Amino acid sequence: MRRRRTLGLGLVLVGFAFCCVSSKDVYVFQDIDGCEFSKEDLSDMVYTVKLVFNQKLLCMYNSSLGKYVGYDAYGIINADHYNNQSWKMKERKEEVETLCKANARYYIKSETRKVPPVVIVRSSGKARYGQLSTLECHAFDFYPQAISVTWLLDGSEVTGDVVSTEFMDNGDWSYQMHSYLELVLHRGVTVSCQVEHSGLEEPLVVYWDSSALDARITKIVVGCSFFFIGLVVALSAVCWYYKKQHRGFTSLPLH
Template identity: 45%
Template structure:
């Protein structure tokens, strides 16, 4: 009886969405949706772009059995990401009261853009500081205001000491 109840208890899936290789906006990449540890076997996986189902450039594995009687399936979407769009993997399973949508986290892509921007800003600040130092050095050499005259003699106010 106990074993029978366990085999008929639905187990909800764990869903993860990530890219398979380093991604960047405007560069073709592949998103991977892993649907893991669910029971029973029947599951529906789809991709959404800004809430609209995507059917092209999608591929999936067969549903695979795990050693613990649960199942897994993997779905892949090939796309060129654009800034501001929302990519989601939608999973429908009997253990879920409603479909589960997991968004692709683009924080890594956004941070990459921020890092590049900050790097460029620091480079420009360094370049301006170097240019300012060069101009100052040139100006000091051109208009020598040292206490020693150009002929190598000290000025009259310093010679009294």
């Protein structure tokens, strides 16, 4: 779908092309749907469907006429055929609202519409301190398209080992973008993703949550501590038992 506005006229175009190739020639058939309007309330919306063969207009549906019109002998035959199909004419009439006006409302709102991104930062797989890990920063459902994503280590920008995707169109007038950072994690070093967008009053900084990794380290430390305490207690008990078994009395001399 392609959208543009010129001289106060809104235009939404949807095109389909079918191409057939022979040994000598190329045949292209196009179905081009257009929605034209100039008023904000869309009361003057005109929906057109053009059938074009090798750049020649065969016939066209115009919602203001409510029918197809042919422009050559073959186009007239097709126009009469389509006009006698009640289901097709009903569909064309409904598309003024479902295709044209529905998309035009989004188009009008897009000029001032600003939707801030939803940002998520997470690790790709299991992250470990001292090992190379990959962190992901995902920005979802924002509009307009322009956005800036920056990785920070302790507040300083990371310039290397960063890979970002192109903007992805969700198909509902919103976009998404993803960024990846490879680094060796160190305990006590904060990692964050900073996102700047016109829908945000100030840059949004989302920190990578290392609590799960820290908790795992804490569990290991606590487990080792209990192990050594248990080992010391066990060795003390063994020493006490050994001394008790070998403790004796010195015999007194006979008179």
